[in-house]
Amino acid sequence: MQLLAIGLNHTTAPVEIRERVNFSPERIQAALHDLIERELAQEVVIVSTCNRTELYYGDKNNTAEVIITWLSHYHNIPYQQLQNHLYIYSQASAIRHLLRVACGLNSMILGEPQILGQIKSAYQVARAAGTTSRLLNKLFEHTFSVAKQVRTDTEIGSSPVSVAFAAVRLAQQIFGDLSTQSALLIGAGETIELAARHLHENRLGRMIVANRTVERARQLAKEFAGYAISLEEISLHLAEADIVITSTASPIPIVTAAEIKQAIKIRKHRPIFIVDIAVPRDVEPAAGELEDVYLYSVDDLNEVIQENLRSREQAALKAEEIIDTQVLHFISWWNSLDTIELICHLRERAQDNRHRVVNKAKRMLDNGKSPYEVVDYIAHTLTNTLMHSPCAQLRQAGYDGRDDLVTAARQLFQLPDNT
Incomplete structure (x- = not known):
């Protein structure tokens, strides 16, 4: 095969x-x-x-x-x-x-x-x-x-190397358990969808999706048991969000520093973690200077990603060593299949011989032969049957100069080397 x-x-x-x-x-x-x-x-x-x-x-x-x-x-x-x-x-x-x-x-x-x-x-x-x-x-x-x-x-999967994954991992570092947190996702493209998936897998408590096209926001929110709003409604829901991840194609900021400041006041200074992945930026940079606001840009995440990528590359070297060893293990198993089949055939032949000799021995006992004579018959017949073919092949190997077969027979039957 x-x-x-x-x-x-x-x-x-x-x-x-x-x-x-x-x-x-x-x-x-x-x-x-x-x-x-x-x-x-x-x-x-x-x-x-x-x-x-x-x-x-x-x-x-x-x-x-x-x-x-x-x-x-x-x-x-x-x-x-x-x-x-x-x-x-x-x-x-x-x-x-x-x-x-x-x-x-x-x-x-x-x-x-x-x-x-x-x-x-x-x-x-x-x-x-x-x-x-x-x-x-x-x-x-x-x-x-x-x-x-x-x-x-290895540490091959422990360090995030995608923007969405890095954003969620940072959120975990800040809040720990996400099951009691709420997230506001702004946009509905591939990066936001991936961020939503990572948040959902980490048991986020509540998700809000905001998008210019509300129907697209509804589709994404429905998949992760969240609810959808329009971009115009963001300021009304901003104070509900512990985590904000935004990635739109807007040419101007969607979320202002003033709106975030008002949200922090409503939240009684409970912190907000914001990841602005968009280029141009969706969040006014001045928001990062506010107390209790953790604002990260795509450049900040890229620094994290590059460091983590170097960590993964080191882990990959160890992973390759594990794989090399496991390939050999599988090949060893695969190579053993033919030997297993050979052993099965050998055992089947031995069982056939045993049945034939035992049946003959039972008939001998039924015909009045002594147990000693029957035992001697069994031992003699089985010995001759088992040894006939190997001995014939070894004799022929000697004639043909097949030293490899002779050496294999010594190893197989654990015979002494008479040289």
Whole structure:
């Protein structure tokens, strides 16, 4: 059985190609079944996200070219155009690649944790579709175990390296438990959506979403059990917010220092943590001079991010060492499969011989033979049966000058070296 990983990602293909090769969730099961039914793979898992599409498959005969041809036809992309963006890994390299992806070492943001959940989902879909067996089941379970070890034994995921994540982590440092805090998110773009997700995952108590288009604010707020307001209503709700994260495309400030000063007064000087990610800025810089206001700009966060990125790069070196060791462990298990099958065949043969000899011995007892004679028959027959083939092969090996077989026999049967 050969193991192959074929795919493309944000480093090998532009978004236009990644979009065309992407498998939507509702199409993955059909694609998996198509590969199996066409006998292009014996086992297969498809991982498809916005930044990568990868196929991990095991098969005894088919080559990477067969899968690339299938991908080309399935997504209606010329073979050569597709091939230019693909990477192909086999055996140990495929194992190492999957481990690196799962640990966030192959991501756009080093160490990001979301990819592990996406891989787990892809594996569950393949298992439900019945397209995994012993090799891929073992590989993906091993992958999840290694990813957990890397997260536990290194600092690869402890330091935020995205603006949204850094903003939420700073909020945690200031307030500790977020379950009793309220957040006002201004804007509804990708960064605000990601910040909302991080806040929700950290059990934020209450969320308000403000946006120029209120309907878009409602969509985002509904996803995270919050409520929506317009930009014009911000001043009415500012005093409710312990945390303010803002990222709009407004050319002028949306929140003034005067409004924040009034909010602080209403809050009886309970602090407000504000992260202004927008460029141009959404919050008047003078607000940062107010007491009980912690105002951070995107430049402030970038300093945090760069420092944390250096920390992750150091952690990544340790993670790579863990992965190298775990690749060897998996290869050792994989190599043992043939030996296990050989042992099973050997035991089956021994059991067949035992049944045959025991049945003959029972008939001998039924016919009046003495127990001593029957025991002697059993010992003599089993010994001859077990030793006949090895002795014949060793004799032939001696004739043929096969010293390797003779040496292996000494080791296998723990015989003394008579040289």
